[in-house]
Amino acid sequence: MARNVSTQRKIVVTVVAWTIGILIFFPILWTFLTSFKTEAEAIASPPSLFFFDWTTENYHEVQSRSNYFLHFMNSVVVSFGSTLIGLIIAIPSAWAMAFSPTKRTKDVLMWMLSTKMMPSVGVLVPMYLMFRNTGLLDTRTGLVIVLTLINLPIIIWMLYTYFKEIPGEILEAARMDGASLSKEIIYVLTPMAIPGIASTLLLNIILAWNEAFWTLNLSAAKAAPLTAFIASYSSPEGLFYAKLSAASTMAIAPILILGWFSQKQLVRGLTFGAVK
Amino acid sequence: MATLHTRSAARLMIAPSVLLLLAWMIVPLAMTIYFSFLRYNLLMPGMEEFAGFSNYSYFLTDPAFFQALFNTLAIVLGVLFITVVGGIALALLLDQPMFGQGIVRILVIAPFLIMPTVAALVWKNMFMNPVNGLFAWIAKLFGLQPFDFLANAPLMSVILIVAWQWLPFATLILLTALQSLDEEQKEAAQMDGAGAFSRFIYLVLPHLSRAITVVILIQTIFLLSVFAEILVTTNGGPGTQSTNLTFLVYAQALLQFDVGGASAGGIIAVILANIVAFFLMRMIGKTLEA
Numbered sequence: 001m002a003r004n005v006s007t008q009r010k011i012v013v014t015v016v017a018w019t020i021g022i023l024i025f026f027p028i029l030w031t032f033l034t035s036f037k038t039e040a041e042a043i044a045s046p047p048s049l050f051f052f053d054w055t056t057e058n059y060h061e062v063q064s065r066s067n068y069f070l071h072f073m074n075s076v077v078v079s080f081g082s083t084l085i086g087l088i089i090a091i092p093s094a095w096a097m098a099f100s101p102t103k104r105t106k107d108v109l110m111w112m113l114s115t116k117m118m119p120s121v122g123v124l125v126p127m128y129l130m131f132r133n134t135g136l137l138d139t140r141t142g143l144v145i146v147l148t149l150i151n152l153p154i155i156i157w158m159l160y161t162y163f164k165e166i167p168g169e170i171l172e173a174a175r176m177d178g179a180s181l182s183k184e185i186i187y188v189l190t191p192m193a194i195p196g197i198a199s200t201l202l203l204n205i206i207l208a209w210n211e212a213f214w215t216l217n218l219s220a221a222k223a224a225p226l227t228a229f230i231a232s233y234s235s236p237e238g239l240f241y242a243k244l245s246a247a248s249t250m251a252i253a254p255i256l257i258l259g260w261f262s263q264k265q266l267v268r269g270l271t272f273g274a275v276k
Numbered sequence: 277m278a279t280l281h282t283r284s285a286a287r288l289m290i291a292p293s294v295l296l297l298l299a300w301m302i303v304p305l306a307m308t309i310y311f312s313f314l315r316y317n318l319l320m321p322g323m324e325e326f327a328g329f330s331n332y333s334y335f336l337t338d339p340a341f342f343q344a345l346f347n348t349l350a351i352v353l354g355v356l357f358i359t360v361v362g363g364i365a366l367a368l369l370l371d372q373p374m375f376g377q378g379i380v381r382i383l384v385i386a387p388f389l390i391m392p393t394v395a396a397l398v399w400k401n402m403f404m405n406p407v408n409g410l411f412a413w414i415a416k417l418f419g420l421q422p423f424d425f426l427a428n429a430p431l432m433s434v435i436l437i438v439a440w441q442w443l444p445f446a447t448l449i450l451l452t453a454l455q456s457l458d459e460e461q462k463e464a465a466q467m468d469g470a471g472a473f474s475r476f477i478y479l480v481l482p483h484l485s486r487a488i489t490v491v492i493l494i495q496t497i498f499l500l501s502v503f504a505e506i507l508v509t510t511n512g513g514p515g516t517q518s519t520n521l522t523f524l525v526y527a528q529a530l531l532q533f534d535v536g537g538a539s540a541g542g543i544i545a546v547i548l549a550n551i552v553a554f555f556l557m558r559m560i561g562k563t564l565e566a
Contacts, residue, residue: 014374020366021383024443028386030410031398043408045416089296092289100286108294110561115301117553119501121522122546125529125539126307149300156293181285210391212504213522217530227504230393234400234508241401241408248394259389260382267452270445271490 028252035059035245042241058246066229068247075225075251077140078215079208082147083201086155089148091197094159095189099168109160116153120213131218138220146214151204158203158269162196163189199265202258206266209255226251305546311539318533331540340516341541344524347431348548351520352499354435355442356492362439363446363491364484368476370447371454381451388444392504399437400426400509430510430518437505442498446491453487454480493556500549521545 022029034042036054062068097105127146128137136142166189174188212227219228230251233244259266315327335341370381387395403409404425412422425433457480465475501522506512512519512527519527525545529538 010373010375013369013372014376017369017372017374017380018376020369021380024440025383025386027395027398027403027440028390030402031394034402045408045413047410047413089292093293096286096289100283102283102286106561108290110557112293112297114553114557115297117497117549117556118301118305119522119542119545119549121501121503121525122542122549123304123308124525125311125535125542126304128529129307129535130304149296152293152297206389210389212392213501216393216504216507217526227391227393230391230397231504231508233397234393234511244397244401248398252390252394255391256386256389259385263381263385263448264452266385266388267449271449271494 028256031245031248031252033245034242035249037242037245039240039242042245058242059250062243062247062250065243066232068229068250071224071226071229072250074140074143074219074223075209075227078143078147078223078225079205081140081144082151082208083155083204085144086148086152086204087159087197087201090152090155090159091193094156094163095185097156098160098163098166099171109157112153112156116150120150124217127214128217137218138223140223142218143215143223143225146218147208147211150211150214151207154207154269155200155204158200158265159193159196161268162199163193165196166192199262200269202262203265203269206255206259206262308539308542308546311535312543314536314539316535318535327536331536332544334537335540335544340519340524343516344519344521347516347518348500348520348522350431351435351438351502352496354432355439355499356495358435358439359442359446359495360488360491362443363450364488366443366447367450367454368480370451384447385444387441388448390441392441393508395441396437396505396508399433399440404433426510427514430514434502434505434509434518437509438499438502441505442495445495449491450484450487453484457483489559493552493559496552497549497556500545500552521548 033049035058036056037048037052038055038057041048041052097109131137131142136145170192171184171188174184179188209225210227212231215225215227216231219225224232226247230244230247233240233247312331313327313329314324315330316324366384370377370384374380401409403411406412406422406424406427409422411425415422423429461479462475465479470478502520503522503526506518506520506523507526510518512523516524521541522545525538525541528534528541532538
């Protein structure tokens with residue numbers, strides 16, 4: 001039964017919702033617009049919303065001044081690297097727990113999740129010292145290691161909830177037909193699990209890309225991903241709003257687009273399957 | 277049908293994750309506990325000595341600690357209040373039929389996907405700056421004196437920025453929960469003459485209670501360790517007015533090089549987080565059984 005909704009009401013709701021939506025989105029829109037202004041226009045009063053001389057100069061400036069590309073690549077390597085390694089470690093574990101559960105499976109899962117609850121600052125000191133003593137400080141390898149570890153519980157949990165939804169009978173049928181364990185994984189499970197794995201991959205790239213505790217504390221000029229690079233704009237060094245905006249726009253655009261494509265998975269991943 | 281063969285294979289497959297997480301959980305934490313009982317400053321290497329509980333008593337009698345504890349709670353509670361109330365309102369709004377619902381959703385979700393350093397710097401410079409910020413311009417439009425947010429209300433400003441980032445999270449989860457509410461139930465209530473308000477109180481809110489709990493618990497875990505937003509906006513100041521526990525430990529460790537003191541602070545933060553985690557784990561544990 002279709003609900004009777006008067007057109008008038010629908011229009012009011014539309015106007016209110018759009019207004020609030022645009023207000024919430026406004027800082028991002030404003031950053032985007034400012035990135036195409038000159039520094040003088042960026043702080044002009046009254047500010048101009050659309051009617052200014054659009055320029056892409058800031059984007060060139062950001063690259064030539066600070067080797068933006070290096071930091072961008074650091075972000076790419078660290079977020080993709082940590083996510084892929086995490087998946088390689090997590091897929092067998094999640095598979096085993098989903099399809100051959102034992103009495104302790106639930107406890108193991110809960111324990112894994114509990115490692116995520118430990119505040120990073122509780123282990124900041126030893127991590128910093130260990131990294132310093134092993135030369136991992138300010139290296140991509142070091143950041144990949146830490147981000148893999150902090151996101152591993154989420155990866156396992158997400159995969160587990162997805163794998164749980166795959167009917168176990170199919171695996172048994174394959175087993176009856178004489179498929180070995182490795183064949184079972186490659187030919188039966190993997191194709192069915194691809195959507196879940198893809199969602200997990202997506203969410204974790206987002207989380208790793210935006211991670212801003214370890215990246216800020218364990219990296220400097222060489223391995224700094226965009227989170228840490230952008231933070232260097234916090235020191236007041238004159239007029240820099242337009243350049244900050246250009247650097248920011250490039251830093252957030254890829255993840256914004258990825259995130260919009262994976263709205264549903266966001267909810268599921270971030271609540272550890274508690275809300276679907 | 278778990279045969280002996282698959283069971284041992286299963287164990288083998290779980291082993292790497294378990295071992296890695298076990299190492300990650302035990303090794304650094306044990307080191308933090310060990311350091312917390314030492315007098316150990318990086319500026320004076322080789323001078324480490326056992327210090328008993330003096331790091332803890334130093335931390336627990338430091339006025340900055342209580343300020344940080346208060347600020348941590350203020351950030352958690354302030355952001356929770358804004359995001360839960362705002363999230364419920366927004367979720368109810370977005371659940372209504374409208375034109376372009378998908379696009380509004382995309383607009384509302386966006387702040388959650390922005391990296392913390394970008395979000396904080398954009399707010400700090402382009403909105404809250406007392407000279408060039410948009411808020412200053414708006415104030416001047418109305419003939420008011422521009423307000424220096426980060427100097428005069430640093431904690432409130434941080435709360436505002438963090439709330440902007442987390443509002444989408446609450447909205448998204450509450451909206452998802454709202455959409456699973458049975459349409460027929462709502463209609464039945466409507467036919468029985470329940471008004472919009474009583475439908476909200478007796479039907480919608482109870483249905484959302486689980487999702488609200490999840491939002492509160494998960495956000496609390498993250499909000500206890502807000503860091504980047506403070507680092508790039510106020511740097512904990514003025515004084516320690518916007519220093520939270522995470523930032524205090526960071527400053528003690530990497531600015532003052534006091535390994536012992538920072539470790540004691542870290543352990544205190546771990547204990548606090550564990551109290552919250554305990555309740556969250558029970559919540560999630562229940563869903564595993566379902």
